[in-house]
Amino acid sequence: MDKPVFLETKNIIKKFNEVTAVNDVSINIYRGEIRGLIGENGSGKSTISAIISGLLPKTAGELMLQGASYNPKSPLDARDNKISMIVQEAGTIGQLSIAENIFLGDEVRFYKNGVIDRKRMQQEAEKALALIDYGDMDVSLPVYKLNFEQRKLIEIARALYYEPELFIVDETTTALSHDGRQLIHQLMRKLRDQNKAVLFISHDLPELMEICDALTVMRDGNLITTIDRAEFDEHYIKQSMVGRVIEGNYYRSDFDGSHGEQVMMRVNGVHTSLLQNINLELHQGEILGIGGLSGSGMHEIGKVMFGELKPDQGEVIVYGERPPSRKQAEAAKHENDQQQLYPQLVKNVQTAIANQIGYVSKNRDQETLIMEASIKENLVLSALDKLAKFGLILPAQEKSFAAKQMQNLNVKASGMNQPVGELSGGNKQKVSFGKWIGNNSKILILDSPTRGVDVGVKTTMYQLLYALKQQGYAILIISEELPELIGMSDRILIMKDGKITNQFIRDEHLSESMLIDYMI
Amino acid sequence: MSELSIPLFIKKNQNTLIQYAGLLLVLIAFTVMTDGALLSDFNIRTILKQLVVLFTISVGMVFVFSHGGMDISAGAVIALSSMVAIYTINAGAPLAVGVLAAIAVSVACYMVNVIISNLFGLMAVISSLAIMFVARGLVTYQVSTSSAKIALTDTGVLREIGRSMPIIITIIVLVGVVGYVIFHFTKIGKHSKAIGDNPLAASQSGVRVKYTKLISYAIAGVLVGCASILSLSRSAVVSENTGMGMEMDVIVALVLGGMALNGGSRSKMSSAFVGSITYVVLNNGLVMVGVAPEVVSLIRGIIFLLVVFLLLRRPRGEVMPR
Known part of the structure; x- marks a missing residue:
């Protein structure tokens, strides 16, 4: 060349x-x-x-x-x-002005008698913006007043100035x-x-x-x-x-999009600052996928369904085994023929967990797991109520619980007392799954479940999810990876700008390009 | 075992080792330096009398520290609680009512503290600073405006409690066992540790963060209230200096006992026990070997710094990009 x-x-x-x-x-x-x-x-x-x-x-x-x-x-x-880079995520600091953001870390160039010459900094900032034909902007504005696109443009101007x-x-x-x-x-x-x-x-x-x-x-x-x-x-x-050619056993191999009749969760007309009129149903034995771009609001749906984020309008209903009132409990005793489920409002994380909902955040390491704590401590944390006898949680109980979960999910570690932070991404994810499966959660809300995980581990994750589906778990997968959604879901909802734009039923002929049209 | 596993063992159990090594070192050093006088019958009594107050507060503070809280109001709250107890008992109420009054005042102080920090998201140490000034202010005002000393008119039973070794030992064991069980075998302790490490993950695991903090502070309040009675049983008076510096003694003691300053999963109740013994023996020993009181504080400071340095956490690893 x-x-x-x-x-x-x-x-x-x-x-x-x-x-x-x-x-x-x-x-x-x-x-x-x-x-x-x-x-x-x-x-x-x-x-x-x-x-x-x-x-x-x-x-x-x-x-x-x-x-x-x-x-x-x-x-x-x-x-x-x-060498200058524009990053994927926001690379500006909201509280600082446009000019300060552009010259962040390089204020030295405006030193005049030991203080920063603001006027000159602003002039130079205007020059930088002129490079992208944005010269008419007020460079003393704090960046948080700009929208996402404008912030990106600021970053571009900064990169080009140098x-x-x-x-x-x-x-x-x-x-x-x-x-x-x-x-x-x-x-x-x-x-x-x-x-x-x-x-x-x-x-x-x-x-x-x-x-x-x-x-x-x-x-x-x-x-x-x-x-x-x-x-x-x-x-x-x-x-x-x-490359690896998506072979049969990487994702599930069937194209049968059927699932149980029983509705496990229902979202009715939910509005938040990022979501508009969200309605959906999650069924027993169903893998429901939600896809979209990062800012489409799909991550917020997970949080709303887990009771972590309160909707401004609308409600989230879960069908749980616990009768909400004594009267209904009595009635259930009389019927006694079938396991009955009772609709309950998801008010907060506690009601969600009590009704057997489990949630794995997209930011697993920051929100779902405690890096400093041991595998055992992480596994038992959400299940303490179940393990307690007369309010006491005995070490032997914790150990057998943790050992069982580790064995079930084949977690590779030096022992149950190893801090979770030392594990590989795949094993961390297994621990976060085990935390909920061990707690008898029948509804799993998984936000980006295979993020930061090796291909080999991905395969085991997919097998696990499929096995859980067959056992009747209701699984919601929120993912930015379309192949994963296509490969695993019975039904896919696509989101854009806080709204659900389309629904796809599991089909052999589904392709990424068919879904992307509704995302962008 | 291979040679490799010994440094690994040390690294893994670093905190536990520092915790007990410190106590052992202090005990041996001062026993040798005082020709055994440290462990004389009389001196052990002195040590236990000092220990019971410090230990009781320390157990309470483990609950506060473990969830990432920090409290510097303990000394002032002790003064205020003692004062209320004196007034109650002097007014003719039975001892039990005096004790309850002291506990009520202390719990109230800690509740105000945690409610302020819960509601306004204020750092707990800052709200405790406010409580410290208010409590200390009330005591100082009362002491300066009353013509007579604020003292128990009839020390009676309380004095006996302060002198009786079996009672003191029973209290230490009782507080220790109950504290240990609550901290290590119930939800309160486990949830506190989870909050100390990662409040977000804790709340996503169903931990009610504010509620847990509230209960932890209530426990601390009860124990500080008890400590104020124990302190009163030794002195029978309250002055503007009562309990002065106690809050700092407790923090130093816990750190000497291997408590992680920012709480989390490495918090242990044994830190309160080991730490408060180490601290009391250290103070007692330094005085016994004739170190000038002006220097004692300096030495304490150096040791404190050393232990904090040894206990520092390594910074977290880098985060993988998306």
């Missing part, structure tokens, strides 16, 4: 505890080229870009910048080396409107024409194919292939992304 190499990664490896996120990846990034980086969630594409931009240290390997060794200690360090030689865009565009996207596309093309290097990370294949000069495909932490624009072929790229 005749284009000069700007940055080279040599055999980069990145491990998070036992999970290998990036495995032996070597990429050359050239000047005058827009390089696309594509892969499914968890393929390692964000991790590799985080290493290049100094957000994460690498475990092993080498980075070369124009032939010299390069070891960024922080994003600021990377910026000094003319005249990057390498401009990295990490999945920014999915959250932007059409105009915002066009703007980024233009900027990327302009930089390329100025002989700069651009790295564009996304899982939106059509967009990448339109913009990029070459595409690198990653899968499960490995670099699979790099394809030049001339050889772009949608089918081939998709295949190399999925």
